[in-house]
Amino acid sequence: MGAVCCRPQPIDFDGEINLFHFVLLRCVGKGAFGKVRVVQHKQTRELYALKYINKAKCVKMKAVPNVIQERRLLEEIDHPFIVNLRYAFQDDENCFFVLDLMLGGDLRFHLERLGSLQEETVRFYVAQLSSALAYLHDINIMHRDLKPDNILLDERGNAHLTDFNIAVHFAERRLTGVAGSMAYMAPEILAKRGYTYYIDWWSLGVCAYELIFGRRPFRGRTNSDLQHSISKDPLKWPEDADKKCSRPGMQVLKGLLERDPNRRFGCKPNGEGYQELRRHAWFKPIDWDTLESKEQTPPFIPDAKKANFDASHELEELLLEDNPLKAKARKANQDNLSAEMRQMEEQFTSYDFKKMQRRSYYPHNQHIISTATGTSSGMASSRPGTPANDLRTENGISIAGNSLDGGDSDAIRGEKMVSEKEFS
Incomplete structure (x- = not known):
């Protein structure tokens, strides 16, 4: 009888999408404040790429409007040659993008x-x-x-x-x-x-x-x-x-x-x-x-027997991660959130492609306002580039590392993080 309390809670697949709906598999990417890993939906058994972004780091790097902007744009988009958004949700620590899984590398x-x-x-x-x-x-x-x-x-x-x-x-x-x-x-x-x-x-x-x-x-x-x-x-x-x-x-x-x-x-x-x-x-x-129906055979087929990304990300996850990702129930009390955290809570809304119609937030998301500063962020960059001399600025401001480097883009890949140079 003593073991009854340790039984896992049943998963409500008819309810709002959350991390409990997925099996967490290998880590395949790492960035400034988020990671990418392969996940499998427990009910459908379909594989996806899960990009997750740490909220606290996102706030610290002033990238909250960027994350919300990307979330909204991806809901609008659905095309055979784009990495499409399938689910979006959040918990107390992270914002999650569940996207088409690309196993062939970048x-x-x-x-x-x-x-x-x-x-x-x-x-x-x-x-x-x-x-x-x-x-x-x-x-x-x-x-x-x-x-x-x-x-x-x-x-x-x-x-x-x-x-x-x-x-x-x-x-x-x-x-x-x-x-x-x-x-x-x-x-x-x-x-x-x-x-x-x-x-x-x-x-x-x-x-x-x-x-x-x-x-x-x-x-x-x-x-x-x-x-x-x-x-x-x-x-x-x-x-x-x-x-x-x-x-x-x-x-x-x-x-x-x-x-x-x-x-x-x-x-x-x-x-x-x-x-x-x-x-x-x-x-x-x-x-x-x-x-567009993908009936043609591509001239180059990636080697399925090899990892088409940097395999060191998985080793880092095993050896160095002090707060490994796991599904957690949300806290009931959300009254003491900072302005930025409240903005993510309200504007990074859930999305389930099997239950919801895609829609556009345009033109209302042209200028997402930071609730903390009362100023528009514009479309500030968030991801350092791989080649030398890469630049990311917006409105004359140099931006370095606001979001995800190569490993954290919208599906599986591997690349090195390169610091950015100011440009005037």
Whole structure:
């Protein structure tokens, strides 16, 4: 009879989603104040990636509006080539994102391992990512941080866009805040004269160039040198470019890396830019009719027998974690919360994709106000980038490490944390 009190409480799967609904599996990522691990839903047995963010650290690093902004944007988004939100909830210590699980690793991981990728493979990724960008732009969202680190492969080799931490809705008014990773920033961002969704197509061009040739098209030893290269240097090709990329492929790269946004591939209004890209000779081998249904076999299939991420995260979790994640019942008394904690409590709302319709908070989430300071945070960055000379600023303020580094993006990946440099 004495053991009766130790029996686990039954799980209410019909109630609001919480951590008790999941089995916690291996840890696969680590960041400034959160981690990513594989989880399995106890009822459906489906696997997901769980990103969890420590509330206290989030408040300390003044990233509360960013986390709420990302949570709201992800609820709106649902596309086959995006890492989609499936559940969102919180407990007393953490905010949780449950996302599509990507077991194939990110393209930074594969680029560093292979040196470069075959043109056929990159063309397939560009087709999939252009579909994702066209969808986002159609619902007035620009990503602002497209780079190999934020492109994840599923186990079959399909590419997915992730990390919406500095994504933002756009309207007719152009944005002026500098945000993103400098090596992939479009020249109009650096010019600070205003920009719109055209910047994502430039970033796609930088990614495609880097994946094919193993180096970025514009480089510099310092942020100032890099800025000058992006803004002024002519586009150059490696000496062996014709061995790695066909002439139609170079035409697409050149079109995406056009400094004049009005002439850049993908940028014609009302979706015509995307259609123009689809009609280009380089994409002739792509069956656009079946692309989004993922019926095609990707040219590159990740090795399922190997871990396509940094396996040291799991060892750190076992040996060094002093407060390992576990499901805990919520405290009943929530009266003594700080303003920031109260903001998360009220605005990081629960979401269950099987019970709720996706919705948009736009335009109400354009400027999420900090309840502690009474000022708008804008879309401040939160994730340090991997390549050297990465930059994350907004409205003239340099931001370092507000949120999650590589391991903590929206699904499985592994990358090193790099300190950021102030940019003026």
